[in-house]
Amino acid sequence: MxxxxxxxxxxxxxxxxxxxxxxxxxxxxxxxxxxxxxxxxxxxxxxxxxxxxxxxxxxxxxxxxxxxxxxxxxxxxxxxxxxxxxxxxxxxxxxxxxxxxxxxxxxxxxxxxxxxxxxxxxxxxxxxxxxxxxxxxxxxxxxxxxxxxxxxxxxxxxxxxxxxxxxxxxxxxxxxxxxxxxxxxxxxxxxxxxxxxxxxxxxxxxxxxxxxxxxxxxxxxxxxxxxxxxxxxxxxxxxxxxxxxFCGAEEAITEISARHPLRVSQAEMIADKFGKKSVQEMIAKKLVKSVLYRGERFIIPMSLSHESVRSGKEKRDE
Ligand code: SF4
The missing domain is CATH 3.20.20.70 (Aldolase class I)
Structure with a gap:
């Protein structure tokens, strides 16, 4: 795409x-x-x-x-x-x-x-x-x-x-x-x-x-x-x-988060529009991960290489 x-x-x-x-x-x-x-x-x-x-x-x-x-x-x-x-x-x-x-x-x-x-x-x-x-x-x-x-x-x-x-x-x-x-x-x-x-x-x-x-x-x-x-x-x-x-919430959230800053609250709004309850399911399926950065929680794709994620210097849940 x-x-x-x-x-x-x-x-x-x-x-x-x-x-x-x-x-x-x-x-x-x-x-x-x-x-x-x-x-x-x-x-x-x-x-x-x-x-x-x-x-x-x-x-x-x-x-x-x-x-x-x-x-x-x-x-x-x-x-x-x-x-x-x-x-x-x-x-x-x-x-x-x-x-x-x-x-x-x-x-x-x-x-x-x-x-x-x-x-x-x-x-x-x-x-x-x-x-x-x-x-x-x-x-x-x-x-x-x-x-x-x-x-x-x-x-x-x-x-x-x-x-x-x-x-x-x-x-x-x-x-x-x-x-x-x-x-x-x-x-x-x-x-x-x-x-x-x-x-x-x-x-x-x-x-x-x-x-x-x-x-x-x-x-x-x-x-x-x-x-x-x-x-x-x-x-x-x-x-x-x-x-x-986009055909569904998973595709939309994965594609957008790969190219654009996407807060968890924004990802949840997108999921809502496709009738999905939350992005937690995507996180559990390891399609994306959530990272805390400067007091805001973001969604990023699993494939991205971020020192902050790997080193655990920022709090995270994956
Ligand atoms: S490495 Fe620098 S120039 Fe290249 S995409 Fe990232 S921010 Fe842009």
Missing amino acids: FVYGPVPSRRLERSLGVSIIPSKMCSYSCIYCQLGRTTIMKAERESPYVPEDIMKEIVSTAEKNAGNIDYITFAGDGEPTLNKDLGYLIGRCNEELKIKTAVLTNGSMLSLADVRSDLMKADAVNVTFSAPNTAVFEKLHRPHKNIFFEKVREGVNKFAEDYSGRLMIEVMLVDKVNTDREMLISLRRIIDEIKGAEVLVMIPTRPPCEAWAVPPDEEKIAEAINILNGTGTTEMEIGEFGLAE
């Missing part, structure tokens, strides 16, 4: 997610990744699926959810710019559906002209840029050996020079990794060079793959928002999930 949602998004309202990359194929292995550690590390583009199969699913789900989608968002299980059909797919969505398109990218491939040209077609592009220097970049993202901080910075700037859509620069704050005041001031200088960027300050809102990758305290978050002249998007999103394309 390539398409999920629509899901409520902190940045893109009601977003129909499209995942065009095999699970956990990425050019980074971020310490805060909600999908677990990267299993397929790549820095070259490929064509892993038949584009027509992806388009069929997008069109069919968009029709079932007509009037209920603000953006078709290419994101999902890994880094979407690794799929070389991305530009073609955005172009087809623009031509065939009257819905805005967005891409959530880690920015690592923007040094390539073909990637920049693909993203030019999207109405909104959200680029992660959270490090002020190589050392922090490597600690936060653990990039592919051919991805370099200065090249990424240069690629983002080149893209911004020519892009006329909505450009969001997402800064993910991880306590004691990129939250030092001097670091934030350096990061602000770098971001100021990116033309037309809207800065979004984020924190990991779902269990990160490394237990020590925790958000800073409220005071630090406020300081970062101030220094970066950004908007804080540090709260969990609220809203309903689109369920039209």
